[in-house]
Amino acid sequence: MQPLAILFGFAFTLALCCLLGAIAVSRIAAAMYREERWPIAFLLGSAMLSLILFLLCAAHQAKASVLVAIGIAAAVWAWKSGALAAMMQGAKGFTPLPRAPFVLFLLLFLPFSFAYWANSMAPEISPDGSSYHLGWVKRYAEAGGFDAPESSMYGLLSQGIEMLFLSAYLFGKHSAAAMVHWAFLLDLIWLLICFGRRIGNPLSGMAAAIFLYASPLVCIDGSSAYIDLATAAIGFGVFYLLYLWDLNPQRPVELLLAAGLLGGFSYAAKYTAAVIALWAAVFVLWNSRRKLRDFTLLAAMSLVLAAPWMLRNAVLTENPLAPFFNRWFPNAAIHIIFERQYSEWLRHYDVKNMWELPLEVTVRGIATTGALGYLFLLTPAALLALRRREGRLLLGAALFTLAPYPLNIGTRFLIPMLPFTVMALALALDQKYLLMALMTIHSFLGWPNWPPGLLKQTANQHAWHWKGIPYKAALRWEKEEDFLRRRSDSYKRARALDSMTEPGAKILGQNGIPEAYSNRDMLVGYQSATNETLTDILYAGLDESRWPRLIWIHKLAKPEGVRRVRIVQTFATEVADEQWNITEVRFFGPDGVELPRESSWKLHSNPNPWDVQMAFDNSPVTRWRSWETARPGMFVETDFGAPKNIARVEIHSSWDNPHCRTKILIEREAGKLEEVRENVEMQDIRPQFWMRREATRELLQRGVGYLSVMHDEYGSQDFLLAQQEWGIKLVGEESGQRLYRIEPYQQGTTTAK
Amino acid sequence: VVKTVLTAALLLGASGCVKMPESYAPPVQRKPALAGEIPQSTRHLLRMSDVETDTFIVQDIPKGDRNQWRWTGPRPTVRLYVSSTAAFKFHAEYSISDATFQRTGPVTLRFLVNDKMLAEQRHDKTGNFTFDKPIPEQLLKANSENDLAIEVDKVFIAEADGAKLGFILSAIGLSR
Numbered sequence: 001m002q003p004l005a006i007l008f009g010f011a012f013t014l015a016l017c018c019l020l021g022a023i024a025v026s027r028i029a030a031a032m033y034r035e036e037r038w039p040i041a042f043l044l045g046s047a048m049l050s051l052i053l054f055l056l057c058a059a060h061q062a063k064a065s066v067l068v069a070i071g072i073a074a075a076v077w078a079w080k081s082g083a084l085a086a087m088m089q090g091a092k093g094f095t096p097l098p099r100a101p102f103v104l105f106l107l108l109f110l111p112f113s114f115a116y117w118a119n120s121m122a123p124e125i126s127p128d129g130s131s132y133h134l135g136w137v138k139r140y141a142e143a144g145g146f147d148a149p150e151s152s153m154y155g156l157l158s159q160g161i162e163m164l165f166l167s168a169y170l171f172g173k174h175s176a177a178a179m180v181h182w183a184f185l186l187d188l189i190w191l192l193i194c195f196g197r198r199i200g201n202p203l204s205g206m207a208a209a210i211f212l213y214a215s216p217l218v219c220i221d222g223s224s225a226y227i228d229l230a231t232a233a234i235g236f237g238v239f240y241l242l243y244l245w246d247l248n249p250q251r252p253v254e255l256l257l258a259a260g261l262l263g264g265f266s267y268a269a270k271y272t273a274a275v276i277a278l279w280a281a282v283f284v285l286w287n288s289r290r291k292l293r294d295f296t297l298l299a300a301m302s303l304v305l306a307a308p309w310m311l312r313n314a315v316l317t318e319n320p321l322a323p324f325f326n327r328w329f330p331n332a333a334i335h336i337i338f339e340r341q342y343s344e345w346l347r348h349y350d351v352k353n354m355w356e357l358p359l360e361v362t363v364r365g366i367a368t369t370g371a372l373g374y375l376f377l378l379t380p381a382a383l384l385a386l387r388r389r390e391g392r393l394l395l396g397a398a399l400f401t402l403a404p405y406p407l408n409i410g411t412r413f414l415i416p417m418l419p420f421t422v423m424a425l426a427l428a429l430d431q432k433y434l435l436m437a438l439m440t441i442h443s444f445l446g447w448p449n450w451p452p453g454l455l456k457q458t459a460n461q462h463a464w465h466w467k468g469i470p471y472k473a474a475l476r477w478e479k480e481e482d483f484l485r486r487r488s489d490s491y492k493r494a495r496a497l498d499s500m501t502e503p504g505a506k507i508l509g510q511n512g513i514p515e516a517y518s519n520r521d522m523l524v525g526y527q528s529a530t531n532e533t534l535t536d537i538l539y540a541g542l543d544e545s546r547w548p549r550l551i552w553i554h555k556l557a558k559p560e561g562v563r564r565v566r567i568v569q570t571f572a573t574e575v576a577d578e579q580w581n582i583t584e585v586r587f588f589g590p591d592g593v594e595l596p597r598e599s600s601w602k603l604h605s606n607p608n609p610w611d612v613q614m615a616f617d618n619s620p621v622t623r624w625r626s627w628e629t630a631r632p633g634m635f636v637e638t639d640f641g642a643p644k645n646i647a648r649v650e651i652h653s654s655w656d657n658p659h660c661r662t663k664i665l666i667e668r669e670a671g672k673l674e675e676v677r678e679n680v681e682m683q684d685i686r687p688q689f690w691m692r693r694e695a696t697r698e699l700l701q702r703g704v705g706y707l708s709v710m711h712d713e714y715g716s717q718d719f720l721l722a723q724q725e726w727g728i729k730l731v732g733e734e735s736g737q738r739l740y741r742i743e744p745y746q747q748g749t750t751t752a753k
Numbered sequence: 754v755v756k757t758v759l760t761a762a763l764l765l766g767a768s769g770c771v772k773m774p775e776s777y778a779p780p781v782q783r784k785p786a787l788a789g790e791i792p793q794s795t796r797h798l799l800r801m802s803d804v805e806t807d808t809f810i811v812q813d814i815p816k817g818d819r820n821q822w823r824w825t826g827p828r829p830t831v832r833l834y835v836s837s838t839a840a841f842k843f844h845a846e847y848s849i850s851d852a853t854f855q856r857t858g859p860v861t862l863r864f865l866v867n868d869k870m871l872a873e874q875r876h877d878k879t880g881n882f883t884f885d886k887p888i889p890e891q892l893l894k895a896n897s898e899n900d901l902a903i904e905v906d907k908v909f910i911a912e913a914d915g916a917k918l919g920f921i922l923s924a925i926g927l928s929r
Contacts, residue, residue, distance in 0.1 A: 599779065688787055
């Protein structure tokens with residue numbers, strides 16, 4: 001039954017996309033050959049279905065029954081409106097493909113398609129697919145709509161393709177979603193061949209298709225629940241539609257609108273793919289006779305698909321471009337310093353020498369997770385395509401899609417460029433036997449686990465690529481559970497977490513799990529501001545540099561009549577990761593007694609106003625942090641609401657911000673802040689608190705019931721050996737992951753074994 | 754079209770106006786526990802019934818068993834992390850079984866720290882035993898993992914499956 005459900009989920013989504021697309025394409029069908037209509041219809045329909053799913057998710061009506069109703073309505077509409085008939089009739093086709101190259105194409109395409117089918121229909125085990133792409137799809141499917149995406153940065157990315165995965169998932173679960181991604185790749189293959197035929201180079205079209213289809217990275221990515229090939233297909237769709245628009249003397253506005261829709265869909269699919277919409281705008285402004293009108297139409301249609309995602313993020317986080325651009329739109333969901341550190345990592349991965357990057361992305365594929373294949377060493381030859389107009393257009397679009405690549409040098413981030421590159425390369429090398437030879441050799445080298453395949457002979461076997469053709473798992477002759485356990489340690493970890501914790505449990509860890517297979521709330525340290533704060537609290541139990549050892553004491557010469565105190569950071573640090581941290585702010589009267597904190601006090605800070613209470617909660621393990629590099633002018637402020645006598649202000653801080661210095665501004669008269677003369681002393685003390693237990697106690701208070709710790713990660717030995725000091729209890733271990741339960745805190749008693 | 758563009762632009766523009774929270778009241782005050790309340794850790798001592806014991810085993814102690822004791826092989830070894838080397842004792846609780854003693858006769862156990870001999874213990878009769886001996890600081894490595902092993906000179910070889918049985922171990926590790 002499961003294979004049928006998978007195939008139904010896949011086919012239903014495909015059919016619905018085609019039906020919706022047919023309604024749109026029927027209006028522009030005259031501009032196309034017969035063969036071009038369906039691949040374009042699929043892309044347009046997928047954009048429409050993605051938007052429909054977005055609205056359903058927003059309304060919490062994303063259910064299988066609603067989708068079936070929409071499917072029926074779309075079928076009736078397409079039938080009654082004559083859209084289906086218009087798709088089938090009245091169009092001429094391309095001239096037949098040249099026989100020998102076509103036979104070769106089929107000989108290569110069909111075996112690869114079998115491998116694609118098996119890998120996509122087998123249980124989903126890809127890292128990102130099983131963690132966040134389908135993790136969020138699963139959440140939405142269970143909740144019937146959007147469910148707290150701000151709790152992880154991945155949930156804040158645009159999810160236009162995930163919406164289509166959701167359609168498939170509702171019927172066929174994970175594998176159906178992965179197959180939908182494969183469908184986009186097939187669509188792209190079809191379009192490449194169509195483009196070759198349209199420009200009179202059918203062999204180049206077929207060669208380009210095989211260059212793409214047999215690339216090792218494309219194979220594994222295109223058969224996983226990823227979004228890269230879908231993004232590439234959408235981008236090429238934009239290019240294709242505008243090429244048709246430019247070709248047509250009437251410049252049909254419908255083609256422009258369709259291109260605009262796909263341009264917006266590219267943003268909805270993947271932020272960085274929005275450059276294709278930019279390319280479209282430049283192309284239209286360059287070639288249009290009515291520039292303003294055409295540009296406006298294109299931009300407006302793009303917004304139809306792009307704006308919903310911006311609005312969602314604006315509502316959830318106050319940052320329409322979340323999880324990026326947090327400096328422009330400061331928010332409580334993602335820390336500015338995280339974005340900087342994360343972006344820094346994405347720009348370099350583990351590539352030590354950037355001159356090796358071409359070799360890395362084409363042949364090695366270890367540091368940048370995946371190789372395109374030896375053929376792509378020939379990419380510079382694509383420049384020969386500049387000789388003809390189509391070549392120039394293709395390479396121009398390739399350049400645009402390449403533009404965001406330095407922001408993330410993972411090989412996958414080259415995929416949006418590939419359709420243009422392979423087409424240009426095939427045009428540049430437009431010699432029958434040369435192309436046929438390259439198609440054959442490239443396919444041979446890309447074939448999974450073929451002993452003579454070079455990938456297997458080298459260290460590159462560790463790169464991300466197909467590991468066989470799991471047709472038995474695809475048909476579920478091998479049980480899904482058995483396959484997943486055999487192939488994925490992270491799956492075993494996810495199942496172990498589920499079995500060792502109660503439903504609804506929150507688990508804090510520094511490594512993600514395949515959320516698509518877990519029913520627990522895994523809070524991964526780096527994935528959101530909240531999780532980073534929880535991690536900071538946890539590590540306060542472990543890391544002395546986070547302890548409130550530094551006490552800055554400001555003694556005021558005139559204690560009377562203080563209404564407001566502003567503590568201002570004054571040092572411009574040169575250490576990029578040095579934040580300004582305050583564990584506690586304490587005020588003392590002339591008698592040396594601390595002023596009890598009153599609920600009428602108003603606390604404020606800039607930046608990070610959301611966490612200011614953590615500097616006033618009397619906990620040694622929580623602290624207000626700037627969460628961006630310390631700079632002069634940052635402040636933490638207390639408005640007492642009434643005059644107080646304050647002789648001493650203590651700022652309890654830590655050694656992990658050694659360069660930060662402070663001064664005090666005081667308001668005595670309403671609205672007037674004055675810098676005061678003061679004596680400043682610094683003391684280094686050893687906290688007398690039980691820091692480990694305080695950390696877990698605070699976590700427990702914040703709803704975290706468990707800690708997941710990999711055996712080789714920071715602090716793992718300490719957690720294991722000092723369970724009593726932490727107040728935790730090891731409840732199990734799986735594939736290098738230890739799970740600890742945080743025991744309820746009972747003062748004066750030992751709770752751990 | 755113009756209306757759509759304007760509306761979208763307005764909505765986007767509005768979303769760009771980030772509303773920062775103005776102020777908060779002081780939160781509920783925590784009452785942190787003092788260091789004097791810290792319980793003594795026993796994690797340096799591995800009891801065979803503890804679930805985490807398996808993670809420290811290097812060899813010759815079967816994993817996955819949750820009984821109070823386990824049969825060892827000829828050289829049961831565990832690996833423990835210590836942050837300081839001062840004042841540790843090698844602690845072991847074990848039994849010499851009648852079943853093996855009848856075949857092996859008296860046995861000698863050698864207690865090793867990082868492959869260096871700490872002590873030797875000869876057993877001429879069966880029974881339950883406890884071993885406790887201070888470890889010279891130079892035998893331990895601070896801030897790193899240390900191997901503790903007990904080597905038995907004669908093992909019982911089971912006829913059924915050829916398994917080599919040393920003695921019965923209940924606890925092994927470091928104490929203070």
